[in-house]
Amino acid sequence: MPTYVAHDESDYAPPTEVAEVELYHPKTFLGKYVWSQDAKIIAIQYGVTAIGVGVIALVLSWLMRLQLAYPNQFSFIDPSNYLQFVSMHGMIMVVYLLTALFLGGFGNYLIPLMVGARDMVFPYVNMLSYWVYLFAVLLLVASFFVPGGPTGAGWTLYPPQAILDGTPGASWGIILMLVSLAFFIIGFTMGGLNYVVTVLQARTRGMTLMRMPLTIWGIFMATILALLAFPALFVSAIMMILDLTLGTSFFMPAIVSKGQALSHDGGSPILFQHLFWFFGHPEVYIVALPAFGIVSDLIAVHARKNIFGYRMMVWAIVAIGGLSFIVWAHHMYVSGMNPYFGFFFATTTLIIAIPTAIKVYNWVLTLWRGDIHLSVPMLFAIGFIFTFVIGGLTGLFLGNVVVDLPLSDTMFVVAHFHMVMAIAPILVVFGAIYHWYPKITGRMLHDGMGKFHFWITFVGSYAIYYPMHYLGFMGVPRRYYAVTGTNFIPDSAHSLNVAITIAALVVGAAQVVFLYNLVRSYYRGAPSGGNPWNATSLEWQTPHTPPEHGNFGKELPVVYRWAYDYSVPGVRHDFIPQNVPPSEVPSGSWAKP
Amino acid sequence: MAPHEAVGTASGLPTPEGMQSIVADIGSDQRAFKNVPWGKPMMWIFLVSDTFIFGSFLISYMTVRMSTTVPWPNPSVVFSLEMFGENVPLLLIAIMTFVLISSSGTMALAVNYGYRRDRRTTFWLLIATAALGATFVGMQAFEWTKLIQEGVRPWGNPWGAAQFGSSFFMITGFHGTHVTIGVIFLVIVAVKVWRGDLDKQRPGFLTGRRGNYEIVETMGLYWHFVDLVWVFIFAFFYLW
Numbered sequence: 001m002p003t004y005v006a007h008d009e010s011d012y013a014p015p016t017e018v019a020e021v022e023l024y025h026p027k028t029f030l031g032k033y034v035w036s037q038d039a040k041i042i043a044i045q046y047g048v049t050a051i052g053v054g055v056i057a058l059v060l061s062w063l064m065r066l067q068l069a070y071p072n073q074f075s076f077i078d079p080s081n082y083l084q085f086v087s088m089h090g091m092i093m094v095v096y097l098l099t100a101l102f103l104g105g106f107g108n109y110l111i112p113l114m115v116g117a118r119d120m121v122f123p124y125v126n127m128l129s130y131w132v133y134l135f136a137v138l139l140l141v142a143s144f145f146v147p148g149g150p151t152g153a154g155w156t157l158y159p160p161q162a163i164l165d166g167t168p169g170a171s172w173g174i175i176l177m178l179v180s181l182a183f184f185i186i187g188f189t190m191g192g193l194n195y196v197v198t199v200l201q202a203r204t205r206g207m208t209l210m211r212m213p214l215t216i217w218g219i220f221m222a223t224i225l226a227l228l229a230f231p232a233l234f235v236s237a238i239m240m241i242l243d244l245t246l247g248t249s250f251f252m253p254a255i256v257s258k259g260q261a262l263s264h265d266g267g268s269p270i271l272f273q274h275l276f277w278f279f280g281h282p283e284v285y286i287v288a289l290p291a292f293g294i295v296s297d298l299i300a301v302h303a304r305k306n307i308f309g310y311r312m313m314v315w316a317i318v319a320i321g322g323l324s325f326i327v328w329a330h331h332m333y334v335s336g337m338n339p340y341f342g343f344f345f346a347t348t349t350l351i352i353a354i355p356t357a358i359k360v361y362n363w364v365l366t367l368w369r370g371d372i373h374l375s376v377p378m379l380f381a382i383g384f385i386f387t388f389v390i391g392g393l394t395g396l397f398l399g400n401v402v403v404d405l406p407l408s409d410t411m412f413v414v415a416h417f418h419m420v421m422a423i424a425p426i427l428v429v430f431g432a433i434y435h436w437y438p439k440i441t442g443r444m445l446h447d448g449m450g451k452f453h454f455w456i457t458f459v460g461s462y463a464i465y466y467p468m469h470y471l472g473f474m475g476v477p478r479r480y481y482a483v484t485g486t487n488f489i490p491d492s493a494h495s496l497n498v499a500i501t502i503a504a505l506v507v508g509a510a511q512v513v514f515l516y517n518l519v520r521s522y523y524r525g526a527p528s529g530g531n532p533w534n535a536t537s538l539e540w541q542t543p544h545t546p547p548e549h550g551n552f553g554k555e556l557p558v559v560y561r562w563a564y565d566y567s568v569p570g571v572r573h574d575f576i577p578q579n580v581p582p583s584e585v586p587s588g589s590w591a592k593p
Numbered sequence: 594m595a596p597h598e599a600v601g602t603a604s605g606l607p608t609p610e611g612m613q614s615i616v617a618d619i620g621s622d623q624r625a626f627k628n629v630p631w632g633k634p635m636m637w638i639f640l641v642s643d644t645f646i647f648g649s650f651l652i653s654y655m656t657v658r659m660s661t662t663v664p665w666p667n668p669s670v671v672f673s674l675e676m677f678g679e680n681v682p683l684l685l686i687a688i689m690t691f692v693l694i695s696s697s698g699t700m701a702l703a704v705n706y707g708y709r710r711d712r713r714t715t716f717w718l719l720i721a722t723a724a725l726g727a728t729f730v731g732m733q734a735f736e737w738t739k740l741i742q743e744g745v746r747p748w749g750n751p752w753g754a755a756q757f758g759s760s761f762f763m764i765t766g767f768h769g770t771h772v773t774i775g776v777i778f779l780v781i782v783a784v785k786v787w788r789g790d791l792d793k794q795r796p797g798f799l800t801g802r803r804g805n806y807e808i809v810e811t812m813g814l815y816w817h818f819v820d821l822v823w824v825f826i827f828a829f830f831y832l833w
Contacts, residue, residue: 017623024802121631122631124799124802193635197634197635200624200634201631201634203622204622204623207622208617209619209621210616227641228641228645229645230642231642231643231646231649234649235646235649235653236653242747242763246747246759247747248755248758249657249756263748265661265755266657266660267657271656274656275653278649
């Protein structure tokens with residue numbers, strides 16, 4: 001009779017290598033909740049700030065959609081405003097919401113808990129990280145109130161136009177944007193060093209890298225990407241500030257503007273694009289990899305099944321991380337760079353589809369014959385798979401040079417990246433919040449409101465972005481204030497735009513239900529207990545919920561197995577937490593090796 | 594996994610071989626890098642990130658140098674110093690480089706004496722390192738002054754491409770900032786060593802965390818990195 005061996009199960013508890021750290025418990029209210037050095041509080045600070053600034057970006061997207069559907073109807077939206085909305089919406093969503101929420105929010109909360117650490121390794125620096133981030137956010141928000149308003153250069157901030165007269169916000173807005181980005185990067189680096197070193201050096205006994213939950217793998221790899229990619233943005237921000245303020249010509253070629261030759265000469269605008277996208281493409285994966293990791297865990301927990309091909313999942317994360325650094329110029333096929341580059345970057349772009357496809361197959365194979373519980377986190381996880389596959393496939397279109405050329409700068413591009421790196425990760429963010437909210441607050445989020453939120457968001461996103469692909473095929477350009485009075489755009493495109501806008505307003509309004517649910521459940525939600533989802537990973541095994549400072553009470557847990565022992569054949573309970581030694585596993589027909 | 598096998602406990606799992614054993618070693622529990630304090634990998638990872646910053650700066654400099662249509666000023670003329678009525682190319686830079694590389698030597702000695710718990714010698718070596726670093730920054734200030742007096746500005750210069758001045762001030766300025774920050778922290782660490790904070794495990798002023806002699810080594814990592822970056826700036830800016 002074959003005996004079953006749980007994955008990586010072993011009764012060996014390694015000796016402690018790391019001495020217990022002193023925790024420096026905060027004594028005052030301010031030390032506990034405001035100037036807090038506890039990663040969990042910092043995570044909540046990050047999360048609330050990111051969601052707050054995300055709401056601003058959401059409102060901006062409404063204004064954009066209103067203008068697109070009903071051009072010339074709104075007196076408060078002029079062409080400059082419109083471009084400013086586009087730029088700020090993009091930058092806030094990508095950097096200040098998603099990056100900060102996944103790494104600063106979920107990273108801070110989950111890394112110490114899931115690897116079995118007391119806290120991040122440098123709590124003081126971790127605290128500084130948040131306050132620098134907040135400062136960056138305030139600078140960004142301040143740009144709405146300066147003369148000329150925020151920058152309207154598009155979120156990519158391409159020079160020369162970003163800093164030339166005529167572009168909205170070319171005097172104040174762009175400087176605030178660049179300085180804000182520089183501070184964001186400084187703040188992120190402080191946090192990022194914490195995340196990486198905590199994962200590498202502060203795991204608990206028995207927590208090998210290959211036993212870490214995939215959430216941690218995703219956040220870990222994304223942090224490494226961010227630490228290596230943000231420098232390029234930092235450098236380009238500094239150089240652009242110099243171009244603006246000191247009159248240097250790093251990115252500025254000889255230009256005649258309004259009949260006047262500018263003093264700039266001899267710079268390279270394409271250099272900025274290379275630097276920007278050397279940051280910009282890994283940035284896509286900085287957002288995507290944590291989402292990949294989290295969704296793997298959501299699927300495994302709520303399908304009561306071990307993740308399919310754990311090792312492959314880990315290596316796919318590593319491979320995607322590595323490849324993401326050599327694909328950046330696929331954003332630049334029409335930039336005027338050497339056309340031969342296109343061949344190289346198209347090839348690497350298509351190669352990255354392989355590890356990505358491995359992950360998608362493994363998610364689906366994890367679901368296959370699983371004991372699927374259609375809880376709210378699971379709904380969002382499944383929704384993610386759908387939107388991610390759609391967005392990924394259109395990415396293959398755009399990755400090929402010849403297909404990209406006609407589609408470049410059309411609504412097709414907008415639809416593609418919103419599907420793949422806006423909707424897909426944000427669905428994971430929602431799923432993750434529904435999943436971990438009980439651990440953070442000790443209360444469940446309301447299930448009915450959650451399901452309502454999911455269906456409106458999921459179906460609504462399709463209603464927004466699916467038709468947008470067709471607009472792109474028709475050649476409707478993006479970033480245009482109004483496309484009325486053109487012959488090549490049929491009337492049907494305009495009615496489509498109206499439909500998209502209505503869907504966008506509905507989806508946006510549904511988020512209010514979510515925010516209400518967050519607040520209401522904090523006071524009135526059903527008590528969740530320590531482990532409402534019967535999950536195996538360490539954050540659910542803490543003695544207190546929400547976990548106290550120091551996370552694990554007197555003794556750190558010892559890990560004996562991977563995080564995916566769900567429905568192990570022959571075991572009475574359908575899950576075995578990571579810290580349960582083999583000798584204590586309630587055994588039926590299950591035999592020790 | 595391998596570490597279980599390595600300490601000779603029966604786990605019933607096969608010992609990994611080849612690549613897998615490397616993965617198992619790095620991935621073994623608690624620590625990827627054994628017997629190092631947290632600060633050390635933190636500094637290494639930060640330096641890799643910083644490498645990307647300087648790499649981006651230098652690559653941008655090379656790009657603008659190639660893309661500009663105006664001839665590039667000749668560095669051996671621009672960076673020459675008049676000595677005894679003769680123009681000696683790169684004289685100041687040679688001295689600056691010598692000073693900075695020497696400071697790496699004193700830093701390495703400071704780390705060594707730190708681990709021997711020799712407070713006095715460590716303190717003086719750290720101060721020597723800081724002094725050499727400050728000398729470097731002083732000479733850089735002199736170099737900047739000289740160039741500015743000769744008419745070099747970030748937006749133009751008398752000899753050719755405007756990007757010469759822009760890249761020069763930006764890159765050497767960024768490096769000089771690194772050296773300055775290093776000097777400040779060297780002095781802070783030196784004071785900690787002198788007062789015996791590291792022996793007595795006195796809590797830090799801001800962080801409240803207890804120091805140890807490993808911070809001297811972490812400081813040293815940063816300092817050697819700043820020196821190494823200078824070598825590249827020297828090669829790409831002054832020798833090209």
